[in-house]
Amino acid sequence: MSFGYLLNLAVNGAIEGSIIALGALALTLVFGIARFPNASAGDVITVGAYAGYGGQLASGGLMAAGVVSGMVGAAAISLAFYWFVFRKLAGRSAVYPLIASIGAAFLIRAAITFFLGHDQRVYDVPLTRAVALGPVRVVPTDLYLAAGALAALAVVFALLHMTPLGRRMRAVADNPDLARASGISARRVMTAMWLIAGAVSGLAGVLLGVKTVVMPEMGWDLLLPAFAATILGTIGNPVGAVVGGLLIGVAQELSTPFVGFTYKIGVGFLVLLLVLMVRPQGLFSGAERVR
Amino acid sequence: MEGYLLAVGVIALIYMLMTLGLNLHYGFTGLINFGHVGFFAVGAYTSAILAVHGVWLPLAFLAAVVLAALSAWPLGVLSLRLRIEYLAIVTLGFSEAVRLFIVNERWLTNGVQGIPGIPSLSEGLGLPMSATTATFILLVLANLAAILVIHRIVKSPFGRAIEAIRDDEEALRALGKDPGSFKIRVFMLGAAFAGLGGAFYAHYITFVTPDQFLPLLTFYIWVAMILGGAGRVSGAAVGTLALVGFLEGSRFLRDIVPGVAEVEMASLRLGVVGLALILLVIYRPGGIMGDYSS
Numbered sequence: 245m246s247f248g249y250l251l252n253l254a255v256n257g258a259i260e261g262s263i264i265a266l267g268a269l270a271l272t273l274v275f276g277i278a279r280f281p282n283a284s285a286g287d288v289i290t291v292g293a294y295a296g297y298g299g300q301l302a303s304g305g306l307m308a309a310g311v312v313s314g315m316v317g318a319a320a321i322s323l324a325f326y327w328f329v330f331r332k333l334a335g336r337s338a339v340y341p342l343i344a345s346i347g348a349a350f351l352i353r354a355a356i357t358f359f360l361g362h363d364q365r366v367y368d369v370p371l372t373r374a375v376a377l378g379p380v381r382v383v384p385t386d387l388y389l390a391a392g393a394l395a396a397l398a399v400v401f402a403l404l405h406m407t408p409l410g411r412r413m414r415a416v417a418d419n420p421d422l423a424r425a426s427g428i429s430a431r432r433v434m435t436a437m438w439l440i441a442g443a444v445s446g447l448a449g450v451l452l453g454v455k456t457v458v459m460p461e462m463g464w465d466l467l468l469p470a471f472a473a474t475i476l477g478t479i480g481n482p483v484g485a486v487v488g489g490l491l492i493g494v495a496q497e498l499s500t501p502f503v504g505f506t507y508k509i510g511v512g513f514l515v516l517l518l519v520l521m522v523r524p525q526g527l528f529s530g531a532e533r534v535r
Numbered sequence: 536m537e538g539y540l541l542a543v544g545v546i547a548l549i550y551m552l553m554t555l556g557l558n559l560h561y562g563f564t565g566l567i568n569f570g571h572v573g574f575f576a577v578g579a580y581t582s583a584i585l586a587v588h589g590v591w592l593p594l595a596f597l598a599a600v601v602l603a604a605l606s607a608w609p610l611g612v613l614s615l616r617l618r619i620e621y622l623a624i625v626t627l628g629f630s631e632a633v634r635l636f637i638v639n640e641r642w643l644t645n646g647v648q649g650i651p652g653i654p655s656l657s658e659g660l661g662l663p664m665s666a667t668t669a670t671f672i673l674l675v676l677a678n679l680a681a682i683l684v685i686h687r688i689v690k691s692p693f694g695r696a697i698e699a700i701r702d703d704e705e706a707l708r709a710l711g712k713d714p715g716s717f718k719i720r721v722f723m724l725g726a727a728f729a730g731l732g733g734a735f736y737a738h739y740i741t742f743v744t745p746d747q748f749l750p751l752l753t754f755y756i757w758v759a760m761i762l763g764g765a766g767r768v769s770g771a772a773v774g775t776l777a778l779v780g781f782l783e784g785s786r787f788l789r790d791i792v793p794g795v796a797e798v799e800m801a802s803l804r805l806g807v808v809g810l811a812l813i814l815l816v817i818y819r820p821g822g823i824m825g826d827y828s829s
Binding site: 346 | 625638810812820
């Protein structure tokens with residue numbers, strides 16, 4: 245096992261990790277602001293992948309159309325579930341929205357498999373030859389994927405840290421009662437948050453669909469690594485979610501020569517367990533974030 | 536028709552054992568367990584593997600129960616430290632890890648091909664009746680025993696302690712009791728019921744594959760528990776009957792309504808379970824038999 249081989253795995257893991265990071269970012273936004281682990285995030289990602297696939301098909305093969313329709317489709321479903329389900333459970337123990345989010349996940353997957361079946365679909369992307377960067381060989385598509393994920397992360401950070409809306413969202417995440425007392429409209433913050441989380445999930449779905457295949461279970465399978473990344477990077481901390489995502493992605497890929505391809509998803513679970521045992525507050529918890 | 540009803544009854548009683556276990560976890564103690572199917576799988580595979588290697592069935596069943604309970608031990612230990620939402624994710628991960636293990640460790644579990652030819656209960660015990668009848672009778676006894684055990688537990692000081700964990704853990708601590716050992720014991724006991732259910736399932740179906748142990752089964756049981764009323768012993772029975780009624784009813788629906796394929800019916804069942812979870816937590820978190828006094 246050469247160094248170059250491991251380096252290749254690490255790069256692959258980082259690319260996959262950037263997609264996990266998007267999922268983890270969506271999870272951490274919901275966890276930080278609506279305060280429950282949203283198990284339907286995975287299936288919203290799946291919606292994004294299918295909507296993106298449909299958009300690309302309808303536009304005659306335009307990838308940009310696929311990205312936009314994937315993000316819009318996932319944001320729409322995310323907002324719909326906020327409006328019809330999670331809004332009604334605000335203020336109750338996190339158990340209730342958590343169970344409801346499992347219900348939402350099943351409902352989404354049932355609709356997809358009922359109307360579209362279980363067939364795998366693939367995005368229309370040109371096959372490209374891998375280019376060599378030193379000892380690392382990368383497919384250009386993968387570089388576009390990573391660039392797309394990083395651009396989206398940059399946009400979300402800009403939103404959170406440079407706009408009044410972002411400031412309000414962070415205020416609610418830090419202290420909901422204080423935020424309400426300061427006259428921040430919880431409903432508007434929630435609407436914005438679910439839209440952003442949905443759009444981010446949608447992009448994750450499109451990227452994952454381009455990298456692998458579009459199928460009904462794709463998002464659900466991403467859920468455990470994304471949760472692991474969220475907890476690894478401290479729940480509610482967007483930077484932590486991204487770093488956690490990259491770490492999990494790299495750890496999963498680097499483990500494949502040792503444990504085999506099929507146990508890859510188990511590595512995410514193992515990391516999750518270790519973090520929870522050793523440092524349950526995550527890697528990125530400052531004093532002000534401990535809850 | 537009698538044979539059919541008996542077969543439905545067997546499935547209902549297997550689910551009831553699982554619901555009783557989950558109710559102990561969540562209904563009485565407030566521990567969120569999203570990995571119940573993992574304990575069920577441990578029980579099913581343990582008993583199946585031992586039985587096909589010629590182990591006497593009662594011993595195989597005992598091993599299934601013990602191993603399922605032991606597999607819950609680390610989760611119980613974790614539950615001491617984790618917030619309930621984290622525990623939900625970890626238990627879900629546990630059940631998926633069990634399935635991964637079954638798929639991968641072909642030398643033990645025969646991987647995705649599964650284990651065929653598991654002896655049925657009448658065969659394994661040499662009972663002079665059909666396999667379904669034997670399974671049904673033994674399941675009735677097992678459920679009665681489980682209900683008796685749970686009833687005794689709930690009425691004992693132990694029961695009052697675990698209900699206190701659910702309602703106000705800090706208050707229990709203030710009384711000088713350590714919630715930890717209660718949580719671990721409850722986790723193991725509830726898992727033992729699921730493991731027993733798994734053993735019955737393996738010897739009833741006589742064939743196990745990893746596909747039979749998807750997370751969906753966990754949430755079937757959640758629907759049964761919430762529908763019947765979490766924290767009620769009678770709730771498990773009512774909820775399980777309603778669940779199996781729905782699952783079987785959807786089969787009849789497919790026979791009546793033409794043009795619905797089995798895969799579409801599977802999607803519909805998944806959708807109904809999802810919708811039920813959402814509607815129950817919004818409108819009836821206490822369930823049919825729920826406690827309306829509080």
